[in-house]
Amino acid sequence: MTRKNREERETKREKKKKGGWAIAVHGGAGVDPNLPQQRQEEAKQLLTRCLNLGISALRSNLSAIDVVELVVRELETDPLFNSGRGSALTAKGTAEMEASIMDGHGRRCGAVSGLTTVKNPVSLARLVMDKSPHSYLAFSGAEEFARQQGVEVVDNEYFITEENVGMLKLAKEANAIVFDYRVPAVGLETCGAVAESPIMMNGLPISVYAPETVGCVVVDSQGRCAAATSTGWLMNKMSGRIGDSPMIGAGTYACNICGVSCTGEGEAIIRGTLAREVAAVMEYKGLGLQEAVDFVIKERLDEGKAGLIAVSNKGEVACGFNSTGMFRGSASEDGFMEVGIWD
Amino acid sequence: MGWAIALQGGAGDIPRTLPAERRETREAALRHFLAIGVDALKAKKSPLDVVELVVRELENNPHFNAGRGSVLTSEGTVEMEASIMDGNTKRCGAVSGLTTVVNPISLARLVMEKTPHIYLAFDGAEKFAREQGVETVDSSHFITPQNIERLQQAIEANAVQLDYTQPIQKDVKKETPNTDSDSQIGTVGCVAVDNDGNLAAATSTGGFVNKMVGRIGDTPIIGAGTYANNLVAVSATGKGEAIIRGTVARDVAALMEFKGLSLKEAAAYVVEESVPRGNVGLVAVSAKGEVTMALNTTGMYRACATEDGYSEIAIWPSVQN
Numbered sequence: 001m002t003r004k005n006r007e008e009r010e011t012k013r014e015k016k017k018k019g020g021w022a023i024a025v026h027g028g029a030g031v032d033p034n035l036p037q038q039r040q041e042e043a044k045q046l047l048t049r050c051l052n053l054g055i056s057a058l059r060s061n062l063s064a065i066d067v068v069e070l071v072v073r074e075l076e077t078d079p080l081f082n083s084g085r086g087s088a089l090t091a092k093g094t095a096e097m098e099a100s101i102m103d104g105h106g107r108r109c110g111a112v113s114g115l116t117t118v119k120n121p122v123s124l125a126r127l128v129m130d131k132s133p134h135s136y137l138a139f140s141g142a143e144e145f146a147r148q149q150g151v152e153v154v155d156n157e158y159f160i161t162e163e164n165v166g167m168l169k170l171a172k173e174a175n176a177i178v179f180d181y182r183v184p185a186v187g188l189e190t191c192g193a194v195a196e197s198p199i200m201m202n203g204l205p206i207s208v209y210a211p212e213t214v215g216c217v218v219v220d221s222q223g224r225c226a227a228a229t230s231t232g233w234l235m236n237k238m239s240g241r242i243g244d245s246p247m248i249g250a251g252t253y254a255c256n257i258c259g260v261s262c263t264g265e266g267e268a269i270i271r272g273t274l275a276r277e278v279a280a281v282m283e284y285k286g287l288g289l290q291e292a293v294d295f296v297i298k299e300r301l302d303e304g305k306a307g308l309i310a311v312s313n314k315g316e317v318a319c320g321f322n323s324t325g326m327f328r329g330s331a332s333e334d335g336f337m338e339v340g341i342w343d
Numbered sequence: 344m345g346w347a348i349a350l351q352g353g354a355g356d357i358p359r360t361l362p363a364e365r366r367e368t369r370e371a372a373l374r375h376f377l378a379i380g381v382d383a384l385k386a387k388k389s390p391l392d393v394v395e396l397v398v399r400e401l402e403n404n405p406h407f408n409a410g411r412g413s414v415l416t417s418e419g420t421v422e423m424e425a426s427i428m429d430g431n432t433k434r435c436g437a438v439s440g441l442t443t444v445v446n447p448i449s450l451a452r453l454v455m456e457k458t459p460h461i462y463l464a465f466d467g468a469e470k471f472a473r474e475q476g477v478e479t480v481d482s483s484h485f486i487t488p489q490n491i492e493r494l495q496q497a498i499e500a501n502a503v504q505l506d507y508t509q510p511i512q513k514d515v516k517k518e519t520p521n522t523d524s525d526s527q528i529g530t531v532g533c534v535a536v537d538n539d540g541n542l543a544a545a546t547s548t549g550g551f552v553n554k555m556v557g558r559i560g561d562t563p564i565i566g567a568g569t570y571a572n573n574l575v576a577v578s579a580t581g582k583g584e585a586i587i588r589g590t591v592a593r594d595v596a597a598l599m600e601f602k603g604l605s606l607k608e609a610a611a612y613v614v615e616e617s618v619p620r621g622n623v624g625l626v627a628v629s630a631k632g633e634v635t636m637a638l639n640t641t642g643m644y645r646a647c648a649t650e651d652g653y654s655e656i657a658i659w660p661s662v663q664n
Contacts, residue, residue, distance in 0.1 A: 107588040113559075114465065134551075134558045135584045139440065139465040141557010203459060240467010241460050242439075249566040249590040270461050271433040273566035273593045280594070284601035302433075 020315035020333030021058040023218045025050050025071060027081040027327030029264040029307030030201040031341055040341055042080060047329035047339045050074050054218065055331055064218040064226035064259070065103040065126075072099070072122040072228045075214035079161050081327070083214045084120060087159050087232020089168045090239050095159035097232050098246040099125045100136075104225035104254035104313075111246040114139035117153040118146045122230045125246070127151065136246065159232070171236040174204055199324055201305055202234055202265050213245050215252070215261030219311040221333070225259035227252050227275070233266070244269035249276035257282055258289060260310040264323055268304020272296070278310055288312075293320040345632040345650030346384040348535040350376055350397055352407045352644030353528030354580045354624025357658055359642075366658065369406055373646040373656050376400045380535065381648050390535040390543035390576070391429050391452075398425070398448040398545045401531035405487050407644070409531040410446060413485050413549020415494040416556050421485040423549050424464075424563040425451045430542030430571035430630075437563035440465035443479040444472045448547045451563075453477065462563065485549070497553035528644070530562055532569070532578030532626065538650075540630035544569050544576035544592070551583065561586035566593035574599050574630055575606060581623035581640060589618045595627055610637040 025047055054071045062070075076084025087095040099121035100111035110129025113136075118124050127149050128137050137145050146153060199205070213231035220226075229252045231245040243266035244251035253260045253275030260275040268274075277300050281292045289312040297308070297320040307321025309328060317330045329339040352373060380397040384390075402410025413421045425447035426437035436455025439462070441447050453475050454463050463471050472479055532546035546569045548562040560583030561567035570577050570592030577592040586592075591613055598609035606629040614623055614637045624638030626645060634647045638660065648654035655661075 102588075109588055111559075132555065133584075134555060134560075135587050136559040136564075137555060137557045138559055139557055141555055144556065238460075238463070238467050238471075240463050240465055240470065242437075242462040242464050247462075247564055247566075248587050249564070249593060253590075267459070267461055270565050271435060273570075273590065276566060276590045276593055277597075280597040281601060284597055 021221045022311045022315050022317040022332035023054040024309035024317050024330035025216045026309050029321045029326040030323040031325030043327050044339050046080050051329045051331050064220040064224045067218045068216045068226045068228040071216040072230050073120045076120050081214045082232050083230040085159050086161050088235040091236050094156050097121045099230035100246045100252040101125045101228040102254040109248045111136040112142045113242050113246045116156050119152040122228050213263040217259040217261050217309050217311045223313040225254045227254040227259035227261045229261045249273045255279050258312045262308040264306025265304045272300040289316045290318040293318045346537050347628045347632045347634045347649040348380045349626035349634050349647035350533040351626045354638050354640045354643035355528045357642030377646040390537050390541050393535040394533040394543045394545035397533040398547050399446050407531045408528050408549045409547040411485050414552040415490050417553050423447045425547035426563045426569040427451045427545040428571040435565050437462040438468045439559050439563045442482045445478040493552050530580040534576040534578050534628045536628045542571045542576040544571040544578050546578045566590050577627040579625040585618050585622040606633045607635045610635045614639040
C-alpha cells in the first residue's frame with residue numbers, strides 16, 4: 001500500500017481509539033448489603049435498560065445533552081430508584097424533587113429544587129437552561145415556570161410509592177432510636193467493633209437509607225460531554241432542604257473535557273465540590289479520567305461516603321465510590337458494557 | 344503571616360460618572376465596615392465571626408444589594424440568599440428565598456452550626472428562622488425607594504438585566520438623573536484570615552433586579568459565590584449565571600492548589616480567562632495573610648487591609664496592580 005494510504009489508515013485507527021461515545025448511569029451510592037437478591041436483579045435490569053436506551057440514542061447521533069436528559073427521564077419515571085416517581089419522602093410524607101443538568105459544550109447549566117408536581121424534574125432543569133434567563137429556579141417559582149412551559153404536571157401522590165411510605169415510617173423511628181434491632185448487624189466496615197453498629201449514611205442506618213439519586217453522564221461521538229443528576233433526596237428530610245444534586249460543581253458538572261454526576265452524602269459532596277474537582281484535577285494537574293476519579297474519591301471525601309460516574313471527551317468512562325456499593329452501569333463504543341452494585 | 348481582610352459591595356457596570364455624593368456614601372460605608380472588621384481581627388475574633396459581622400453590617404446598610412436594600416423580584420418582592428464557609432473544617436451553610444429574616448448571613452451560619460444540613464430555602468428556611476428565634480421583620484423593611492425605581496426601569500427596559508457584557512466603553516449607556524445607574528450591582532461579601540492562617544468567607548445578596556420569583560443565583564452555591572479551605576477564602580460577585588458555570592470561588596482555590604499559582608495569579612486568571620468580561624469580581628485572602636481584589640467589570644465596591652498596614656478602598660480598577 002502507498003505511504004499515503006498507510007498514514008490515512010493509521011490516522012483513522014487513532015481517531016477510533018481516542019474518540020467514540022461513552023455513557024454511564026447510576027442509581028445512587030450506599031446500598032444495603034442485605035438488599036434482597038430480587039431487588040438487586042431488578043436494579044441491574046433497570047440500569048441495563050437505561051444504558052441500552054442511551055446507546056441507541058448515541059448510535060442515532062443524538063447529542064450528549066439530549067442523551068443524558070432522556071436517560072434520566074427514564075430513571076425518574078421508573079419507581080425503583082430515588083427520583084421522580086419513587087422519590088424519598090419529606091417529613092410531611094410528600095415528594096420534593098430536585099435536579100440539574102449541564103452541557104459541557106459552553107458549560108451551560110440548569111437546575112431546579114422544591115418540585116412537587118413536575119413529572120420529570122430533569123426536563124424542567126433543561127428548560128431552565130434553554131428557555132429562561134437564569135440557571136436555577138426553585139419552589140413556587142420553579143412550579144410557576146413549569147406551568148408557563150407547559151411541561152407535564154401531576155398530583156404529588158403520583159410520586160409516592162407504598163414502599164417509600166413504609167420506609168419513611170422506619171426512618172422516623174430510626175431517627176428517634178439510634179440502634180434498631182431490625183437493622184442488620186454489619187461488622188465489615190466498622191473497625192472490627194462488635195456487631196451492633198449498623199452502616200450509617202446521612203444519619204440513617206443503611207437498611208432504611210434510600211440511596212439518593214440517579215444520574216447519567218455521556219460523551220457523544222463529537223466529543224461533547226454532558227451530565228445530569230436527579231433526586232428526591234433524603235428520607236424524612238425537612239421541606240426546604242436542598243442537597244448536592246441541583247448544585248452545579250457539587251452533584252453535577254460538565255465542561256469540554258469531562259462530564260460528572262455524583263451521589264451519596266450531600267454534605268460531603270458539597271464541601272468537596274466533588275463534580276468540579278474531577279474536572280479541576282484533570283485540567284490543572286493533567287490527570288487522566290480514572291486517575292482523577294480515584295484521586296477525588298480517595299482524597300476529597302474526608303469522612304463522607306459518596307460515589308460518582310464520569311466520562312471524558314476522549315471517549316473514556318470511569319466510576320468510583322467509597323460507600324458500600326453504588327448502583328451503576330457503563331458502556332463505550334468499543335463494545336465495553338458493565339452493570340454492577342458492589343466493588 | 345498576619346491577618347488580612349477584604350470586603351466587597353458588589354461588582355458591575357458602575358459608571359465613573361456616578362454622582363459624587365453617592366460615591367462618597369458608599370466609600371464611607373466601606374471604610375467604616377473595614378474598620379469594624381479590622382478591629383475584630385485585632386481583638387482576636389475568629390475569621391468566621393469577623394466575616395459574619397462585616398456582612399451583617401453590609402446587609403443592614405440600604406445602599407448595597409443585600410438585606411435591606413436588596414433588589415426586587417419581578418413581583419416587587421424581596422428574596423434574599425447567603426452562604427458562609429469555614430476554611431479549616433470546610434463546613435458551610437447556605438440559605439435562599441428569605442423574605443423576613445433581617446440578617447440572612449446569620450441564618451446561613453445557623454444552618455451550618457445547628458443542623459446536619461448545608462442548605463435551606465424558602466418556606467423551610469423561614470420556618471427554621473422562627474425556630475431559631477432570629478430577628479425577623481415585615482418584608483417591607485428591606486424595600487427601598489431606589490430599588491422600586493430600579494425595578495420599574497428594568498421592567499420598562501423589558502429585560503432581566505442579565506448582561507454585564509456590554510463592551511467596556513467610556514460613555515455610559517443609560518444615565519438617568521434619579522438613579523445611580525449602578526443597578527447591576529450583585530452582592531456583598533467578606534473574606535478574612537487571622538494570624539494562625541484560619542480562613543472564612545461569607546456572601547449575601549438580594550439577587551438580580553427583576554429576577555423571576557424562585558431564581559437562585561451564585562451566592563448560596565458553595566464553590567460558585569463562596570468558598571474557603573485551608574489555603575484561601577473567596578467571595579465572588581457579578582452575574583450569577585456566569586459565576587455558577589465558572590465555579591469561580593472554587594476555581595481560585597483549585598488553581599492555587601493544583602497549579603501552584605499564587606493568590607494574585609489565581610484570582611487574575613479566573614477573572615481574565617475563565618469568565619467573560621463584564622461578569623465577575625472577587626475578593627480573596629490566603630492563609631499567608633495576602634489579599635487580592637480582582638474584577639473584569641467596570642467597577643466593584645471594595646476595601647481591604649492587612650496586618651502590615653496596607654489598606655485600600657476602591658470602586659474602579661486600580662492603575663497599578
